[in-house]
Amino acid sequence: MTKLSDKYLTFDNSEGLIDKHLEEMIIDCFNKNYQAICDFFNYGELRETSIVPMPDYDGVAATYTETAKVIMSTKYYEANKLDADSLTHEWVHVAQNYKNFRPGWLTEGLADWGREKFGIYNKEAGWALPKYNPKHHYRQAYRVTAAFLCWLEDNVDPKLPWKLNDSLKKGTYKPSIWIDFTGKTVDMLWEDYAKANS
Numbered sequence: 001m002t003k004l005s006d007k008y009l010t011f012d013n014s015e016g017l018i019d020k021h022l023e024e025m026i027i028d029c030f031n032k033n034y035q036a037i038c039d040f041f042n043y044g045e046l047r048e049t050s051i052v053p054m055p056d057y058d059g060v061a062a063t064y065t066e067t068a069k070v071i072m073s074t075k076y077y078e079a080n081k082l083d084a085d086s087l088t089h090e091w092v093h094v095a096q097n098y099k100n101f102r103p104g105w106l107t108e109g110l111a112d113w114g115r116e117k118f119g120i121y122n123k124e125a126g127w128a129l130p131k132y133n134p135k136h137h138y139r140q141a142y143r144v145t146a147a148f149l150c151w152l153e154d155n156v157d158p159k160l161p162w163k164l165n166d167s168l169k170k171g172t173y174k175p176s177i178w179i180d181f182t183g184k185t186v187d188m189l190w191e192d193y194a195k196a197n198s
């Protein structure tokens, strides 16, 4: 049987820079979640994507949206051998394929929301969304924003993450779109979230 990874993923680990078991976990994640990620974030269109291990990169991983190339820091993954779903976050970026990264907090929040929804080995990696904390703000992006998006999905509109992604893809996103979608500004929604979780 042909796997999704045979057709859509190029992962050059020929130099063995990424631990073999982690490589297998990442490919397994791809085969299990890439279709669902693309269904949600890219109207079902699968983009061919690649993974390139980078010894001199100090971050974790990053995506070049236009070419769908994902780089992985070999240093980071040497120390985090179970963090396969950090690639799930990057595949969301591949599928988002936004022309404009802004607002970055929402783009990154949706990527971690996607990791929460479609991740396979989050638990193994010790990765989870945080509980609300008064020091949080939705503009902190990543997990903090993702937790807010989950709450909005459960308590305001189950379609809201899809609608936000759709507006970012179409370039129609603007701050007032929160009012169009929910009747409230994002700051009002954050206050509701804070109250509900305090």
Ligand SMILES: [Zn+2]
Residues within 6 Å of the ligand: 089, 093, 108, 111
């Ligand atoms: Zn990201």
